[in-house]
Amino acid sequence: MTITLAILCVLGIIVLLFINQASFGKLPQGTRLERIKQSPNYNGKQFLNEIKTTMMTSENGTLSVYKEYLFGDKSLTTPDTAISAIKTDLKSxxxxxxxxxxxxxxxxxxxxxxxxxxxxxxxxxxxPVSFVNKMFKGTDIYKPNDMPDIDYLVISHDHWDHLDYETVKELEPRVKKVVIGLGVGEHFEYWGYPVEKLVELDWWDVSEQSNGFRITATPARHFSGRSLFMNKTLWASYIFESPKRTIWIGGDTGYGPHFAKIGQKFPGIDLAILENGQYDKNWADIHTLPEQLSKEMVELGASRYMTVHHSKLCLSNHPYFEPLENAKKAAQESGKPVLMPKIGEVVYLD
Incomplete structure (x- = not known):
């Protein structure tokens, strides 16, 4: 018993030291936490989705989901050869x-x-570690230094595959504003971003910017968290209204009534960028399933679409190429044009 307790104590200390690395960020506190407590999307302990959302929708239990994910058929989840990509000089x-x-x-x-x-x-x-969620061959060709100066850095939520600590640290000197959901600003302040750069929004908050720009945070159906604590920060999608066009940045989201709401509130969306990948029937509430993609397109009512969340990482057990087939099928079903660029390809929106 003594040996077992000693081993557990050592393991506990190792875990605590690991999750106390700067890359895990910080939980909201102080005035930021007080603002969070006023949010209609916060229940006093955590943020909630608009409708009931279950993390694991499998009837066989969470353990069976993890077993299927870890040991299921992965023969087609990662390409054998490099993904075709283009290295564009973004600064020019x-x-x-x-x-x-x-x-x-x-x-x-x-x-x-x-x-x-x-x-x-x-x-x-x-x-948190480089040997997990490794990028597909050929996709790791852009680095922070390749980016031009950034007017708006937009983060949909604080999961590791959307908020990369090392990347945002390197970018900080060249970022003017950071657009984030409630609570995510705690990470950025901890990582050296001045609070003056942070535009921290609740769902349906509107931020009027200069030169005819307006940003609205809109709902998503997902979750958040970088360590043991979940849903302490808000996940979001965003409407960017510029002098010429309106863009919807979808982030990660399962299907829900927010698609129709956003489409009704913003009937002139020129381009909507949808999640399409890393889905599974075992977590059907928090990611868009292939059969839901065309329905989302119809309800949003945008003029055209592009899908993301695929072709670089394996976070599910579907074939790596399947999201591209989903996008083509959704375009046919919805009657909406869907952009399908290569990684690094420039698509001119005019």
Whole structure:
């Protein structure tokens, strides 16, 4: 018994030391926590989704889900050869044109009316350790130094595959504003970002910016957390209204009534960027399933779409190429055009 207790104590100390690394961030406190407590999306202990959401939807229990995920068929989840990608000189792209460049998974760079918007950049690590969630061959070609100066760094939520500590630390000197959900600012302040840079929003909060820009945080159906504590910060999607066009940045989200609400509130969305990948029937509430993708397109009512959250990381057991097939099928079913660029390809939005 003494030996067992000693081993457990040592393991506990190792875990505590590990999760106390700076990369895990900090939980909201002080005035930030007081603001969180006033949110209608916070129940006094954690943030909630608009509708009842179950993390693991399998009837066989959580252990069976983890067993299937860890030991299920992974023969097609990772490509054998390098993904085809283009290395673009981003700093030389025109600022007087609207464009988008996707970097794989959920990272992409937008230029709207001369403002650069970098979304969920993950260029170093997508997990606490480098040997987990390794990037597919050929996709790891962009680094923080390749980015131009950033007007808006947008983070949908604080999961490791969307908020890369090393990347945002390197980018800080060249970032003017950070757009985040409630509570996520605690991480950024801890990592050296001045509070003046942070635009921290609750769902449906509106932030009026200069030069005709307006940002609205909109709901998503997901969860948050970088360590043992879940849902202490808010996950979100965002509407960016520029002088020329309206873009919806979807982040991670399962299907829900928020798609129709956003479409009704913003009937002129030019481009909507949807999650499409890392889905599974075992967590059907928190990620979009393939059969739901065209329904989301119809309810949002955007003029055109692009899908992300695929082609760079394996976080589920579906074939790595399946999301591309989903996008084509959803385009046919919805009658909506879907952009399908290569990683690094410049798509001009005009």
């Amino acid at each position: 792209l025109p600022r007087d044109k609207d464009w988008i460049v996707w970097f794989g998974h959920s990272s992409y760079l937008l230029n709207l009316s001369g403002k650069t918007i970098l979304v969920d950049p993950v260029f170093r690590k997508a997990s």
